[in-house]
Amino acid sequence: MMLHQSRKVSLSLCLASILLMAACQEKPADSTPGTTGTAGTAAVRVSDVTLGRAIGTDKSISDRTETFRPSDTIYASVATDGSAQSATLRAVWTFEDGQVVDQATHTIVPTSRERTEFHISKPDGWPAGKYKLEVFLNDRSVETKNFEVRAQ
């Protein structure tokens, strides 16, 4: 009887200490205030990035290519799936050794499948060579596209 009671006591002590340990654990980092601009974006993903010389009204590429002429306006169409209160897309265009050509950010409120286009042009013509477009979703690199400009 005595043995049975002491077992009960030690069991409840053990349980209490487990509960105490759980209560003492740190709160998860997502409780940080002031980050609402990118809240609820986990369900959004970039499903496709295409390059070309022209876009349609639905922001999709109508003249798809990865080889451009110096006089071309270069379009990138970024497809996203999912919905969120806010999602930030960033397009970073670089030339050969990583020299930044341009970078642009567009914040959207996606509700389903959406398309966002980024474009760049250079009035005096693009230097011939190899270029790269890197697309970021909420500051995370999600897609890279290589393309080339060939002299006419």
Place this chain on the structure above:
Amino acid sequence: MGIFDKVGKKEEKPRADFSNVKSGSSTTAAEPRPSTESGPTAGTTGRDQTYVVAAGDSLSKIAKRYYGDANQWRRIHEANRDQIENPDLIHPGQQLKIPGA
């Protein structure tokens, strides 16, 4: 000495000039609604947002976008004192806190 100088130096290709590149973007998605409130209304209930600085941005431009008034740039500057010393100098990629309006 002249020979060694030449051997030691790698011929550098001149960097391309992209200073006149024009860029833009548009989307089929809805865009975050910038506040239409004007005037400094500190302590209002709007939520803070985060904005990633893009090339060509200035505090005035960002203020115009979020508050509809470029003169509100000081609010953004105040909220980001820890990372902006000179309000005329912000860098692409910097994450700025935009105080709720």
